[in-house]
Amino acid sequence: MNTATLEKMRKMNLFGMLRAFKTSIESGKTENYTSDEMVSTLIESEWDDRKNRSVERQLKNAKFRYKASLEQFHFTNDRNVDKNQLMRFGECNFIRNAENILITGSTGTGKSYIASAIGHQACGLGYRVLYCNVGKLIGKLKMGKGDGTYTKEVAKIERQHLLILDDFGLHVLDAQGRSALMEIIEDRHGKNSTIFISQVPVNKWYEIIGEQTVADAILDRIVHGAHRLELKGESMRKKNLNIPEHSNNGKAKASATA
Numbered sequence: 001m002n003t004a005t006l007e008k009m010r011k012m013n014l015f016g017m018l019r020a021f022k023t024s025i026e027s028g029k030t031e032n033y034t035s036d037e038m039v040s041t042l043i044e045s046e047w048d049d050r051k052n053r054s055v056e057r058q059l060k061n062a063k064f065r066y067k068a069s070l071e072q073f074h075f076t077n078d079r080n081v082d083k084n085q086l087m088r089f090g091e092c093n094f095i096r097n098a099e100n101i102l103i104t105g106s107t108g109t110g111k112s113y114i115a116s117a118i119g120h121q122a123c124g125l126g127y128r129v130l131y132c133n134v135g136k137l138i139g140k141l142k143m144g145k146g147d148g149t150y151t152k153e154v155a156k157i158e159r160q161h162l163l164i165l166d167d168f169g170l171h172v173l174d175a176q177g178r179s180a181l182m183e184i185i186e187d188r189h190g191k192n193s194t195i196f197i198s199q200v201p202v203n204k205w206y207e208i209i210g211e212q213t214v215a216d217a218i219l220d221r222i223v224h225g226a227h228r229l230e231l232k233g234e235s236m237r238k239k240n241l242n243i244p245e246h247s248n249n250g251k252a253k254a255s256a257t258a
Contacts, residue, residue, distance in 0.1 A: 016049025017042045051126075058123040064131045065166060068116035079109065080232040086114065089227070090121040094193055095161055100222060101195045102202055105231030111197045114229065115164050118195065127161035134168045141180040154180075158187040162195065169200035169208040178214045189221040196222065201230075 002025055009018040020042055024030045033041065070090045075083045094101060101118070103111045119129045144150030157163060163184075173181060188194055200208060202223060209215040 014046055016046035019049070020045035054126070055124055058126075058128060059120065062119055062123060062129040062131050064116045064119055065112050066116040068113050068120055070114075070117045070121065073110065073114065073117060076233070078233040080230060081110075081114075085227075085229075089118050092118075092122050092125050092127065094227060095122060095127055098190055098193055100193055100226040101229065102223070102226050103195065103197045103229045103231070104201055105199070105229075106233075107199055109231040109233055111199075111229075111231055112166055114231075115166065115195045115197050119162060119164055122162050128159060129162045129164065130157065130160040131164040132166065134165050135171055137165070138173070138177045138180055142176050145176070154183060154187065157184055158192070160192060162193050163188065164195045164197070166197045168196045168198040169205065172207070173209055175211075178209055178211060178218075181209070182214055182218055185218050185221050194222070202228070 002021075006018060006022060009015075009021065024033070024038075024041075030038070070086060073081075073086070075081055089101065101115075103115055105111050116131065119131060122129050141150055141153055144153050185194070198205070205219060205222075206212070206215045209218055
């Protein structure tokens, strides 16, 4: 009977229950449970298994730049980071409130790591997260206009509870880029959260977006009520690894030393 039950669990993809029941049988503890306790144990095991698999899918789909954790971030006085504020971001109330976060600072100061760490926390709490390089995203959306995938891509972005846009401001936007950004921001405004990561101070973003009317509309939706992190200090890649900041190897290793 137990063999048949285990097989049915496997066919129904009840893998949490399967492992829990199999472990109980092998340990000879099935008779120690009341029927209520056994049902509770099996349900709890299945619940935990599905939750863990869901988090793993969310992490994979998010495509984070770094595998990051807020607990591993190096809080030093010269970085201008409030630990309490950062830990509050990790609670993800800003997502529940559909608020944005703007992270600015020089290259190598830990902006992308912080955003990745917040994103990991959000995935762990069951939120859908997507991490994108702005230049690559705009390029992909431009291509989508030609091959018919634009609407699908924009809809995918809109569904994310948290969108993380990295390297915002490295290139001035053209008309198509402004239009795509405006649509993304308009779709998310007041409904979902976005984290912007930029080496450029917020007061210079008008120049990046261009065309004053569109820039006003976009920035009004991005900046109003947003939380801000303005990181200071020298590059942690240089400081910790003592290698040139533009080195590809340094970029790869920096993920573990944020």
